[in-house]
Amino acid sequence: MPFIQNYSGYSGKLVQLYNLDGSPLLAEPVPMDVEANSVKEVLGGKFSRTFDAVWHRIPVVGIPFQANGQPYALFITLQENQVEQELMNSIHLVYVLILVIGSFLILFAARHVVNPILRLTDATKKMAKGNFTFENLPTKRKDEIGQLSQSFQEMAHELSKLNQMRQEFVSNVSHEIQSPLTSITGFTKALKQKKLTEESRLRYLTIIEEESERLSRLGRNLLRLSYLQQKQQPLQVEAYRLDEQLRRIVIALEPLWSEKRIALDVDLQPLTIHADQDQLDQVWINLLSNAIKFTPEDGLIRITAAAEADQVFVSVADNGIGIAEEELADIFKPFHKADKARNRAVKGNGLGLSIARQIIDLHHGEITVSSTPNKGTTFTVTLPESQSST
Incomplete structure (x- = not known):
């Protein structure tokens, strides 16, 4: 014991x-x-x-x-062991401090992440109501939140442009419809007058006929553009001679360019392509018609077609009035006209180039434009997957 x-x-x-x-x-x-x-x-x-x-x-x-x-x-x-006990107590204290400090840091980090998301949420609610202008978005951050904010702001900018285009589209359609309707109504009332010479009556009827045709073209072009944008008209692809197609279009439009004594310089390589011939007919008609419209009398239009590296290049160049540089970015938008006054001497409703671009896009091609005011304009169409033949 x-x-x-x-x-x-x-x-x-x-x-x-x-x-x-x-x-x-x-x-x-x-x-x-x-x-x-x-x-x-x-x-x-x-x-x-x-x-x-x-x-x-x-x-x-x-x-x-x-x-x-x-x-x-x-x-x-x-x-x-007292030393060991004190060490363990110190470790426990460190654990508690780590827990407290860690909780504080997590809370701070959560607020740092959540606050920008809350601002983005508020921005989406404003955008849903049609407000596309935002402030205090964290676009200067370098992390994923900053990238998301930057992408969101870019999306809002594009939606704002789309909304503006929609409003302009409605305004342009209203203008294009209202203008001929006003003429038709006015000259129809004039025809009701008993004291009207035969010459005046024929002139009024001619104007009514032209305005009716203008409305008809507008309706057809709007319907065609809608179908093309929604891809409701599948391409009827076939192999055919592109050079022969272009010559046929030139001959079909001869009354227009010969009336203005315009000289045509046609340089076409023998080319066979696989495409929708009817759709491309519309493209070449639109491009050549535009060139004829804006080329002065005794002017010159050059049409070339060549193949290179499994691609076909077709260009239509004129020496007409040209297009201002600030207009080039919008030239393919529906109803866009370089002539802001909508001169009646130049027929058209501003849909031709939009239709041409939609057709070229369906063919997975590209259409570009270059122009110098008072010197001329050149449209270039690039079509892929083509083959030339001799």
């Missing part, structure tokens, strides 16, 4: 001895927390191994033995 008493506390070990009644027999420098069930189990001759009830990390080992015929329960455990 004295030996065990002296051993307890030696080298950081704690020892406690229990008698048959379960009472501790040794005076402990540091109390050992041993459950009564464990003491009873060891007194019954079994070994026990539990953990400290407070920290749940220090093992408590129970060993049964007998002395003088009496059963005893010997429990041995390790004594807490």
Whole structure:
């Protein structure tokens, strides 16, 4: 017993001895927390191994033995190291600080991410109501939020342009319809007058006929443009001679260019392409008609066609009035006219080039324009997947 008493506390070990009644027999420098069930189990001759009830990390080992015929329960455990205990307390404190600081940083980061998204949400609500102007969007950020904001602003800008184009389209359609209707109505009322010469009557009827044809062309072109934009008219692709097609168009429009004494310089290589001949007829008619309209009397129009690297290039160049540089970007928009006054001497409703571009797009080609005011304009059409033949 004295030996065990002296051993307890030696080298950081704690020892406690229990008698048959379960009472501790040794005076402990540091109390050992041993459950009564464990003491009873060891007194019954079994070994026990539990953990400290407070920290749940220090093992408590129970060993049964007998002395003088009496059963005893010997429990041995390790004594807490104060330095280690302070270190663990420090670690626990660090854990708490990390948790607090981490929570604060997460909250700050969440606000840093959520606030721009909230501003984007407000912007989408404004855009749904037709407002395409936004402020305080985080477009200067370099992360994904900044890229999203930049893309959103670009989308809003494009939608704003589309909305403006829609309004202009409605305005232009209204103008194009209202103008001939006004003429038809006015001259129809004039025909009701009894005192009207035969010459005046024929002149009024001619104007009514021209305005009616103008309305008819507008309706056909609008319907054609709508079908082309919605791709409701599938291409009827066939192989045919492009050079022969262009010559046929030139001959068909001879009354127009010969009336103005316009000289045509036609340089066409023998070419066979796979395309929709009827659709491309409309393209060449529109381009050549425009060239004739805006070329002065005794002017010159050059038409060339050549093949290079599995592509066909067709150009229609005139020496007419040309197009201002600021007009070139909008020349293919529906109803766009370089003549803002809508001069009646120049027939057309501003849909020809839009239709031509839609047809070329359906053929996976490209149409471009270059022009110099008072010197002339050149339209170039590029068609892919073509083959030349001799």
